[in-house]
Amino acid sequence: MDFELTPAQSDLRDAVAALGRRYGHEYFVAKAKAGEHTTELWAEAGKLGYLGVNVPEEYGGGGGGITELAIVCEELAAAGCPLLLLVVSPAIAGTVIAKHGTPAQRSSFLPGIADGTRKVAFAITEPEAGSNFHRLGTTARRDGDDWLLSGRKCFISGVDEASYVLVVARVAAGDKLQPALFLVPTDAAGLTASKLDMEILSPEDQWLLYLDDVRLPADALVGSVDAGLPALFSGLNPERITVAAMAAGTARYALARASTYTATRQVWGRPIGAHQGVAHPLAHAAIQVELARLMIAKAATLYDAGRDVEAGVAANMAKYAAADASALAVDTAIQVHGGNGMTTDYGVATLLGAVRAGRIAPVSREMILNYVSQHVLGQPRSY
Structure with a gap:
């Protein structure tokens, strides 16, 4: 069992993280509050090839898989810039068209999806x-x-x-x-x-x-017409995996902000992070995030290997674990900031709505529990 990224994957992670940091959460929040889109970040990510890492090379992509796209989703989110359209256009539409589209559809759509000039x-x-x-x-x-x-x-x-x-x-x-x-x-x-x-x-x-x-x-x-059901499922597992990756990145961002704050905020002559009542909740959240990241990596690896049934189980589990871990991490980050946690400047409360929605969409945690109960544990169908 190999837990190491390939050199190319490691370089991709570092490069995307650097791009995300150049924009940062302040950019993301300013765009959202102004009712604008992250056009500049999207365009630069496309120009650098990050949006098309999972698109076949013959259509202008990187020739990688969902593992590589999950890295892009996670690292941009870890920089405070979670881009939902990464899930929608490259992960879902790009995968469906690449696997089930006609030759004309692949030629027409995939190059633009890869370089970011066409969003689906x-x-x-x-x-x-x-x-x-x-x-x-x-x-x-x-x-x-x-x-x-x-x-x-x-x-x-x-x-x-x-x-x-x-x-x-x-x-x-x-x-x-x-x-x-x-x-x-x-x-x-x-x-x-x-x-x-x-x-x-x-x-x-x-x-x-x-x-x-x-x-x-x-x-x-x-x-x-006959390709409809296989095509649909070929897009839903990448959706779950990349949503999970984005949630994990968001959780990492929140925990990084919180850890910096608690290590430097002085109360009664010592950093508040020296108190177990502050440090332990952060440590617990960090453990949950790392466990979720392992399941995301497993799901992406299974999907890229073509092991669709196993990937379906792992993708659902990864989405469930990452959504819960992300919601926990952001809530904990807000709590350890005290009143500062609810301000825009400290950059954690701005994530609250999105991570809460992650426990609902694109598939609710209850439906994932139904799926695991039925398909993993062999229980009777409950709905």
């Missing part, structure tokens, strides 16, 4: 069905050679920044409906978006989407 959003969640693809209300039906999409989607990240959105719909296959994925231009006739007001400090907004007979050409379908 992802739309599965619906107001009534959540992310249960068995109950999705968005449907696609044939009209001659075209497709017509109708339905609603919610909590869709970054639609205003993306040129396309990868939409999960249900199509007729004999006497049943099965999922299929479509590449929909965000300026398509019949597609409208409404911004959701969120109590999360983030440069990336959340949107409601309405699809009213959106007409698409035949080549908007990713792969084929």
Whole structure:
């Protein structure tokens, strides 16, 4: 069992960390509060090749895997700049198109995803069905050679920044409906978006989407109708792994800020970190974060090795562990700062909404427990 990064992976980690530090959490917060996007950071990360580390080399990417992309997600978050669109565009859309797209789709989309000039959003969640693809209300039906999409989607990240959105719909296959994925231009006739007001400090907004007979050409379908379910799952495990990596990086950032503060803040003539009541909660959180990072590495390794069933279990566990560890780390960091923890200047309370949301999305901790109960422990299905 090898716990060492390859030289290339180690260099990638160091380089991305250096880029993140040049921007920092103050940049991230300023952009979010101004209602702006982290355009400069995204563009530089794309130019340096970090956004496309998992894209095949023939399409301008680095030829790596989700292991490398998880490194990018974690290190930017550890610098205080968690970029949600890394999960959405390179991890989900990039993986789905690379594995299941047609040759024309790969040639058209992957180079732009790799260099950051093309962002692709992802739309599965619906107001009534959540992310249960068995109950999705968005449907696609044939009209001659075209497709017509109708339905609603919610909590869709970054639609205003993306040129396309990868939409999960249900199509007729004999006497049943099965999922299929479509590449929909965000300026398509019949597609409208409404911004959701969120109590999360983030440069990336959340949107409601309405699809009213959106007409698409035949080549908007990713792969084929039969490829829908495998294509969907090929994107969901990378989503969980990279979300977990981003959570772990955020936790590292919060603990670093807290540790610096507690080691230097003097009360009664000694640093407050000398008190076990302060130091032990930080140490406990640090242990939980390191345990989560091990599971993230395992999940990414299994996924990159093509061991999909095992990767599915590990990806869910990694997401569960990292979300809980991140929420614990940020809460602990705020607590040890005292009143300073609730100020913007100390840079930890600004993370609170995002890490709390991480226990809900993209799959809730309760659904992960259902999955583990059923698929690992052999318990009867509970839902």
